[in-house]
Amino acid sequence: MGLQAGDVVAVMDWDSHRYLEAYFAVPMSGMILQTVNVRLAEDKVLYTINHAKPKALLLNAEFEPMAKNYRHDAPSIEKIIWLDDTELDDTKLDNEKYGEYEPQTERSSMPDYVEGEYESLLAAASDAFDFPDFDENTIATTFYTSGTTGDPKGVFFTHRQIVLQTLASTLASALNAEGQGARYNDVYMPMTPLFHVHAWCWPYGATMIGLKQVYPGRYLAPRLVDLIEQHKVTLSHGVPAILQMLLKEMAARGRKFDGLKLLLGGSKLNEGLAKAAIESGIEFMSGFGMSESCPVLSRAVFDDKTDSMEMKEQLNYRCLSGSPIMLVSMEIWDESGKPQPMDGKSTGELVIRAPWLTQSYFKNSDAGNELWEGGWMHTQDIASISSSGTLSITDRLKDVIKSGGEWISSLEVETIFSFHPSVADVAVIGVPDERWGERPLALVVLKPDYADTKAADILALGLQAVEKGYLPKYGVPNEIKFLLEMPKTSVGKLDKKRMRMMCAEKLI
Amino acid sequence: MGLQAGDVVAVMDWDSHRYLEAYFAVPMSGMILQTVNVRLAEDKVLYTINHAKPKALLLNAEFEPMAKNYRHDAPSIEKIIWLDDTELDDTKLDNEKYGEYEPQTERSSMPDYVEGEYESLLAAASDAFDFPDFDENTIATTFYTSGTTGDPKGVFFTHRQIVLQTLASTLASALNAEGQGARYNDVYMPMTPLFHVHAWCWPYGATMIGLKQVYPGRYLAPRLVDLIEQHKVTLSHGVPAILQMLLKEMAARGRKFDGLKLLLGGSKLNEGLAKAAIESGIEFMSGFGMSESCPVLSRAVFDDKTDSMEMKEQLNYRCLSGSPIMLVSMEIWDESGKPQPMDGKSTGELVIRAPWLTQSYFKNSDAGNELWEGGWMHTQDIASISSSGTLSITDRLKDVIKSGGEWISSLEVETIFSFHPSVADVAVIGVPDERWGERPLALVVLKPDYADTKAADILALGLQAVEKGYLPKYGVPNEIKFLLEMPKTSVGKLDKKRMRMMCAEKLI
Structure with a gap:
C-alpha cells in the first residue's frame, strides 16, 4: 500500500x-x-x-x-x-x-x-x-496516556526498549515460586487491553516463550470467565477493577478459579479485595508501572519467606507493589530532590531509571523535560521503599491530602474501609476545608445486598483504626457519600480528578 | 594503582x-x-x-x-x-x-x-x-579457548552482551516446571570454573536475582558435596565429568542429592549417566554453548509434555541439547552453506546468530573471519534440529568419522556402549583404515569392580543396536581398547585430538 x-x-x-x-x-x-x-x-x-x-x-x-x-x-x-x-x-x-x-x-x-x-x-x-x-533504537510503538490534566500525551518506545522490558518483566515473574510464576506450559490471555501500554508487554513475552494465547475481544465478564474455564487460562494480568469483575462473575456461577495467576497493577489493591481473590482461587502478584515506563517497574517476589507468612502479613505484603525488577533503579525524593532513606517509613516522590522509559513526550518536549527533571523519570507517585526493597505506593502526588499541615494517605483510609462487608468500592479524596485547608471525604459504592448500610457503620472502622494506632485521628473522614458507580478512568483507575470536580460542582 | x-x-x-x-x-x-x-x-x-x-x-x-x-x-x-x-x-x-x-x-x-x-x-x-x-559496547571480559588446534584463541564480550546473555539464559531456566527451573529462593554454587566462559554467566545471574551464593574454591569432590549438603545448594551447573564426580562421591556416602538442579553442558551427556543422575536425586537440564557464545545458546525445556514422558523417552530427551533460548537463531548448513530442513534427521554444521557472540578472536582477525564466514557464527558442531526446535549435537566437525563414504556419529556409538554396566567412560574416535578410509575405534574406562570385562561383551551391545535398527552395521567399531583414564581437556571434555594422536603414536 x-x-x-x-x-x-x-x-x-x-x-x-x-x-x-x-x-x-x-x-x-x-x-x-x-x-x-x-x-x-x-x-x-x-x-x-x-x-x-x-x-x-x-x-x-x-x-x-x-x-x-x-x-x-x-x-x-x-x-x-x-x-x-x-x-x-x-x-x-x-x-x-x-x-x-x-x-x-x-x-x-x-x-x-x-x-x-x-x-x-x-x-x-x-x-x-x-x-x-x-537500528534497534528505531521507534516501534506509540500511544497516549489518558492524562489527569490537559490533553493526552504521547509516549513512544523503541525495539530495544520493548525487548529489554519483555525479558526483564517475564524473568521477574518466572522466578516466583510454583503457582505464582510464569512457566513454559502456561495458557495466556490478556485482561489489560492491547491498546494499554502493550498489554504490559505480555503479548510479546507470551510469544517469545511460545505459550498458547487466547484473545478475548471486548472485556465482558461472562466471556472472560467462559474463556478462562474453556481454555484453562493460567496466566493473565489486569487492574483491580478487572479482578473485582471476575470475582463477581465467578461467584454468580458458584465456582472458583483453578489457580489462575493474575499480575495486578494500575492501581493499588486493597486488602479486602485481596482476601476475596485468594478465597476464589486466584494467585495474584502486585506490581507497579506506568504508561511512561513500558510499563513494568516492580513485581511481587514470592519465595519461601512469603510462603511461610501468616495470612494477615501475607495480605499486607501482597497489596504492596513488589520490588524493582532487574535493570530498574528507584529512589524516593523529597520536594527539593534529595533522596530519602529506604527504611519503609520515609516517603517522597518515586523517581526511576531503567533502559525502557519513554525518552520524552511526543511533540511535547516541555512536558518531557518536566518528566525527566534532574535526570530521573518522575512518577508523580508518593512512595516508601523498605530496606529489603519492597515498594509501597502511598498516594498520587496530586491526590495526596494535606489536613492541618499533616499528610493523609488516601490509600491507607481506603484500605481500612475496604474491610467493611458492605463496601464494594471506596475512594478517599481531599476536599477544601476552611479550618484545616483540606479534609478527607470518602466515596463508597455499596454491595447490592447492603443498600441500607449507614455511613456511621463504615466510619466506625476508621475510629477503630485510630484506637489501634493504625491511623492518625485527623485521618478519619468527616463524612461518607454513597455513589451508585465509582468514577474511573478509561483504564479502570479511580478518577480522583473527576471526583474532586464533581464535589466542587456539588454533583456528589 | x-x-x-x-x-x-x-x-x-x-x-x-x-x-x-x-x-x-x-x-x-x-x-x-x-x-x-x-x-x-x-x-x-x-x-x-x-x-x-x-x-x-x-x-x-x-x-x-x-x-x-x-x-x-x-x-x-x-x-x-x-x-x-x-x-x-x-x-x-x-x-x-x-x-x-x-x-x-x-x-x-x-x-x-x-x-x-x-x-x-x-x-x-x-x-x-x-x-x-x-558505552555499553565497551569490552568487559576476555579469556582464551583451550582450542583443539594451535595456540589458544582469545574471545571477548561487552557489557551489553553479558547483560543480554544473563537475562536470556536465566529466563530460559526460570520458565521450567517446578524442580527444574531457577527460582528466587535458590542457593547457588558454580561447578563450572569462574575462569571458564564466565561460569556460564550464572555468577552474574545469581547476583541479579539476589540468591545466596557459595564459592567452593578448587573443585574437590568431597568438598563440593560437603558444601551442597551443608548449604542446601539447589542450583548449579557443570560438564558431565563433574556430574560423574558428584555421583561417585555421593554414592560413597550412601546418600542421595535432595533435588539439586544441575544445568549441564560442555559435552553431550550419555543416557547411562543421565539415568544414574536421576536415580541419585539430581534434576539436570542439558544445554549447548561454547566459549565463543558467552556461552548459553540452548537449554532443555521442561513442561507438562516432558513431565508425562515415559522414562526411556525422557532419558533420550534429556540427553539432547534443548531448544534455542530467546534471541538465538540457529540453522543447519551443508558443506556449501545451504540451510538444511529442521526435521530432526538432516544434519550439517550448526551456525548461529545471537546478540552475545564474540565478534572476532582477539588480535587474530583471520580466525575471526573464518568463525563468521557467511555472516553466521560457525560452531564446528554437526547437529540436527527437530521440527519442534530441539537441538541434537551429533558430532564435532573434526571428530566425525567417515567410513566407506558414510558418516558415523561417534556420539551415537558412545551412547550405546555407555549402557553396559562395566563402562565408566567411553569415547569413539576415527582411526585411519586402508580399506574404508576410516574406522571407528572405541576407548573404554572400566568401573573398578568390572576389571575383567571382555571387549566382546561391550561390542555385543553394538551388534544388538544394529539388529534393532538403531545403528548401521558399519557403525560398530572393530575393536575396543581399555584405558585407565580418559584423556580430557582442561575443562573436562573428551580430548579426541589427543586420543587420535596417541593412537597414531601407538601409545594406545
Missing part, C-alpha cells in the same frame, strides 16, 4: 489475534504501531490520531461509527483496513446472560472507503516477507 | 568470593577482566597472558609457583595483588578423606614483589566508589 519505514499505523480494535499480528508486523516492518485507546471520549481519540498522524488505520467494524468521518477529520490517514469479527459479534450475545455488560448493539458493514478486509488482503498477499534490518 | 579504563586485569584463582567481586568491579570500572584458565599447561597460561597483556594480576597464592617469574616472562604486568585463602588451605585437608583428589601441597607465602594482600588493600580503601558511565 505504499507505506514506508517511519510511517505510523494505528489500530482501533479490542484484543484480537489480528492485533497480536500487528504488534509484530508493524514494528518489524520499520513502521510505528499506534495503539489507539478506544475507551477515551471520542474527541480525545480523534485528538490522539491527529497528534500521531498515522498514514494507515486498522479499524474494527465496531468503531466505524466513531471513525466514519476520519477521512475528513483525520486527514493523515490514507488507507483504512477493515477488521471484522463475525464470530465475536456481540449483538448475537444472550442479552439476559450478559445483562449489565453492555454488549455492542451497532456494527457497521464494510464501507466503500476502506482498502479491503484484513483477512482477504492477507490471503491475497505472498506468504513470504523479507523483514528489513534496522 | 594507576590502572585506567581499557586496561586488562587478569585473575588467577579458583572459584572464590573475591573472583565474584572481580567479575563486577573490574568491568564496572571500565577495565577488562581476563579470566585466566589456570588448568592449561603452564606455557599455554603464559601464552594467554602475554597475548592479552594485562597490567595487573590478581594472583592466588596457590599459583605463585607458576607465576613467580612473570615479572620477567610477562612484562605487561605492572601490579600483582595477592589472594590468600587460609581457611581453604588444601594442605590442611584430611588426606585420607580427599584421597585421589590431589589437594594442593604447595602454597607460597606472600612474596615482596606484590602490591599487597587483597583484603588488606580493600580494608584500607574508601567504602565509596563512583563507578563511571560508559
